[in-house]
């Protein structure tokens with residue numbers, strides 16, 4: 405339930421409503437707004453009637469949010485959330501963001517070469533995994549802190565913002581200079597990690613779990629938002645289906661669905677969805693047309709010898725061609 409107070413509501417009237425809620429043992433969050441006060445009631449509100457709340461002094465309007473995810477829902481905020489990075493890059497609304505880079509940071513030469521080329525092609529954010537969640541314990545686990553340092557060097561050299569995956573809250577201290585913290589598929593429901601990320605003021609890229617429903621993804625976003633961090637980006641990265649021809653199946657429907665139900669930016673990851681580089685272009689185009697607010701694409705200068713996800717990585721030349729197509733496509737979409 406959301407309580408909107410009249411512009412003319414006095415501090416005393418608002419406080420009296422808060423006291424009434426406290427007496428009824430209902431938790432609430434006060435939402436900042438230029439013109440009026442909003443109170444978002446959290447938890448079970450079934451024991452209070454809308455009419456009673458409506459009758460409280462100073463109340464202008466009462467709205468019921470049906471969804472379990474409240475802060476993430478469009479009912480709560482009808483306007484698209486727009487997140488601005490430190491370097492001015494905007495995510496959400498009409499803005500289109502492209503994150504590109506290798507699955508894993510492997511060396512300074514590798515990350516620098518890729519960073520420079522994806523920047524030239526128009527990417528806004530450099531991706532690169534340092535802590536890698538691998539299916540096999542024998543696979544490359546990432547360069548760790550050293551990998552993050554190399555990303556920071558690439559950031560300094562190119563001016564690109566950087567995104568990297570955090571696997572547990574104890575790693576937060578290493579992510580000070582990382583612009584966007586990625587929560588990977590396997591951690592989408594690591595609620596303790598989500599709660600910690602709710603306490604910081606940094607964008608979080610939340611990837612959909614391998615077999616998570618839309619509702620589960622939005623509830624995970626809610627964990628971060630409920631902690632006070634409003635900068636959440638949702639990511640459709642393919643789900644597990646009965647199909648074995650590709651690594652996963654890109655659920656295109658997720659894009660318009662999530663945008664309809666939530667005000668948060670939604671981006672697509674065609675690389676992990678397909679698992680094969682030859683499909684990355686088509687899936688990128690499809691995601692763009694479906695209304696995605698951006699893409700995250702794996703690009704490697706030597707895919708055959710990549711230490712992780714080489715099969716799905718496109719080359720810098722392929723990325724450049726793809727970006728040119730995306731730019732044309734965006735023009736058509738925006739002209740509409």
Ligand code: PEP
Pocket residue numbers: 507533537587588589590611641673676
């Ligand atoms: C990645 O981005 O390299 C990654 C491991 O992604 P996901 O969590 O979607 O598998």
Ligand code: MN
Pocket residue numbers: 507508676702712713
């Ligand atoms: Mn990867």
